[in-house]
Amino acid sequence: MTRSHRNEDRGGEHRWTFNGVEYPTRKLMCEARRAEYVRLLDEEGMNFTQAAHAVGVSKRTGKAWRNGRTRATGRNEKPLVDWYRSTMDKPKTLHPRYLSQEERIQIADRLRLGDSIRAIARLLGRDPGTVSREVERNRNPESGGYEPYRAQQKAADRLKRPKPRKAAEGTRLWDEIAAGLRRHWSPEQIANRLRLDFPDNGDMHASVETIYQAIYLQARGELKQELKRAMRQGRTARRPQGGQGRKPRFREPMAMISERPPEIEDRAVPGHWEGDLITGSRNKSAIGTLVERTTRFTILLHLPDGHDAEHVQQAIICVLASWRPLCERCFSAV
Template sequence: MVYEFDGTKYEKLRDMQAARRTKYLDLVRGGMNFTQAAHAVGVSKRTGKVWRNGRTRSTGRNERPLVDWYRGGMDKPKRTDARYLCMDERIAIADMRRAGSGVRAIARALGRAPSTISRELRRNADDIGGWYGPHRAQQKATHRLKRPKPRKIMPGTRLWDEIKAGLDKHWSPEQISGRLRRGHPDNESMNACHETIYQAIYVQGKGELRLQLKHAMRRGHVARRHRGDGQSRRPRFREPMVMISDRPAEVADRAVPGHWEGDLICGTGNRSAIGTLVERTTRFTILLHLPDGHDAEHVQDAIISKMRTLPALLRNSLTWDQGSELALHARVSAAPGMQVYFCDPHSPWQRGTNENTNGLLRQYFPKGTDLSGYTEEYLDAVAMEPDDRPRKTLDYMKPSEKILELIDDTATSTSTDTINTNCQQRCCDDH
């Protein structure tokens, strides 16, 4: 009897079955999913699973896998980073596990985290019996490290055409990924997560294809931009910043006057700007005249000029965002004698009083206008209007009235403390 498979005739059944398993393994390694590969060689999905994982018998006698689809990286030893488990550590894990040691005991003995040992035992254990063998584990881990891996999305493939069609409709990679998963639920070769699609766009796009992808992407980017979190970014300025988390508690509860919040109101194309300073306790507002630009030099000069006109008790601190206009914050701290604190990145609510005031001032300085034409006298006149407006938060007192009241109270308290100190000193001298 002659057996035929894939155009080749075999005299023995076992030879034909071996050829079928070899073809199945080649298809799986080529990227085809298990179901498609099984159907391609004429067997069921369950048979393919038995080939890969072996068979568990009720008698307790398990059959080994007939195809070793993990093999490939074992013959190519790789030098890995010290953070990865090595062969000696895997042998120690197997020996200690066989002796009955727990995960945490093994971790302590090897100087590793318990999660590392737990993950190793879970990922690299034998698929049939569930026991942990060090050589098999090394084989699996080495195969996972194999680089470079073949790309799933390549120009000219059906998957690429589907993705390109979605981009032409201005779909996001996440929408394309979700649609592919919905349209091809059982076809792994036609599924790709959004991160894989981003990689294909930004890494594989070259030449004319790169320009086409640029026009297809919503934001028109041809290079991926790093989105690191605010805590891990490089220092914003040359001089170290004092963050808002280090600000005294008395600033937050608004009990003491003299703590300010600041920002810029920008005009058309950010070519002109007006500085705004708001006192937290009284909501008293000061506008900074910046006719020659709003770079760090001009902004620090304007702040120092305005702050020097105020009494010392109203120059305690200034809270600003991390805009480049305050790069010279060390000079601002030194000249008027007020500490500068910086908000966290992308956290405008940490200057809520100032943000609210800027919204009110847009009534006088609409967006899209040139702000460099206003005189300093006009800015002072505009600032007087919100300062002369009753505020519910101040029990309907005006900011101009409230700040004078606080100045008088602070001055009286200071005078009383001075008198009491002098009296105590005089009593001590008499005795």
């Protein structure tokens, strides 16, 4: 067991000793003690009580090091050790939609004063559900209280971070996925088969998305081409999965009927046309119509190859090119 104590030399100066090492100030000695406490937890696998006794402090002091403490004045002090994120990098600047350390301190203070969740949410300008989830998710399971600095560390620990791919090349899981693809199984079949063949081995389970990423993002060179050829669809690139939004039907922005000029609405000026489709059973066939609003002159569009935007556009161009002389005579008689 390591020990720390204070020695007084002949000159009257104090020397602080911990673990056989002398430190010129008590502050440096305490920092070394806390660093050793974290090392025992992280590397030696000791529990909180064992690590605290090993560095010569009580279990309660170790808890205050990890979670911070609240003074009698109500002031919250941050933790002195970074145990909850000891194996991770410090988080980068977060988006404002995430709760900050200051907001978590306000939540703790207001909860101590007895404010409701909705009152705290109004004070912070947040949704009540955000505050409620924060308190329930990051509450200390031992004491049942909400500790803001501990909550900040727990929230940071759950942030997304670079992690090694589960189905990396050379692993047994990757070999099973590749074998399934060579049998022309779909990723859904492979995922279900892995759960049946390895029911008690979570390392051999892979979601459909994990399998797709292993095929399209991870494989390189000839192996990548081989796996793509093994896919049922035979695609060499993956289709976009959401985030694209609905594509417009027309290349140019549509003009709403309600926005057309008054001279078109009252049919006073010839030369304005309306287009429409007359569709058949189950929309399998259609005939296009073009009606001039003033003279009611009607042109029918033949659409044998389909009635999507491109086919209708091409039919309008062709028929108006051939009917233009007749249309001009009709309009001149108005």
